[in-house]
Amino acid sequence: xxxxVHLTAEQIHERAQQRLxxxxxxxxxxxxxxxxxxxxxxxxxxxxxxKRYDPNIADRHDHLVCESCHAIRDVPRSAPxxxxxxxxxxxxxxxxxxxxxxxxxxxxxxxHGQNGQNGQK
Ligand SMILES: [Zn+2]
Ligand SMILES: [Zn+2]
Numbered sequence: 001x002x003x004x005v006h007l008t009a010e011q012i013h014e015r016a017q018q019r020l021x022x023x024x025x026x027x028x029x030x031x032x033x034x035x036x037x038x039x040x041x042x043x044x045x046x047x048x049x050x051k052r053y054d055p056n057i058a059d060r061h062d063h064l065v066c067e068s069c070h071a072i073r074d075v076p077r078s079a080p081x082x083x084x085x086x087x088x089x090x091x092x093x094x095x096x097x098x099x100x101x102x103x104x105x106x107x108x109x110x111x112h113g114q115n116g117q118n119g120q121k
Contacts, residue, residue: 006044006052006063006072044072046100062098066105068112075101 007015013028032053035041042054046063047070056074064073077099084094104112 006054008050008052010050012053046072062101064101064103064105066108067102068104068108071105071107073105 009025009029009032012032013023013025016023016028032041036043036053040057042057044052044054044063046052046065049070052072054074059074060077061074062077064075065071082097082099084092103109
């Protein structure tokens with residue numbers, strides 16, 4: 001709770017087991033699905049790997065994703081929010097937008113020897 005984390009269902013199951021050794025994976029998965037359906041949890045699907053679950057529902061935010069280690073960080077939603085021009089919506093009723101900024105986290109950038117190339121801000 002309140003942590004700045006984006007855990008996979010597997011990781012959440014592991015953590016839950018530390019407190020409730022008998023909790024089953026199915027219980028954890030079902031609970032996660034319920035929380036997502038209730039809007040208490042965000043599903044984040046921004047990497048090649050398994051979906052992550054994000055407890056930060058209070059602040060509208062986007063994600064920075066490391067392409068190398070798949071670390072995810074929250075970034076505040078830029079204002080004004082991007083929107084699709086009316087003429088390009090093809091009749092769609094637009095209800096949301098998600099932005100994923102891809103790149104390398106500091107650790108991976110160092111490993112890849114691409115230090116100091118943070119040109120955009
Ligand atoms: Zn990384
Ligand atoms: Zn997030």
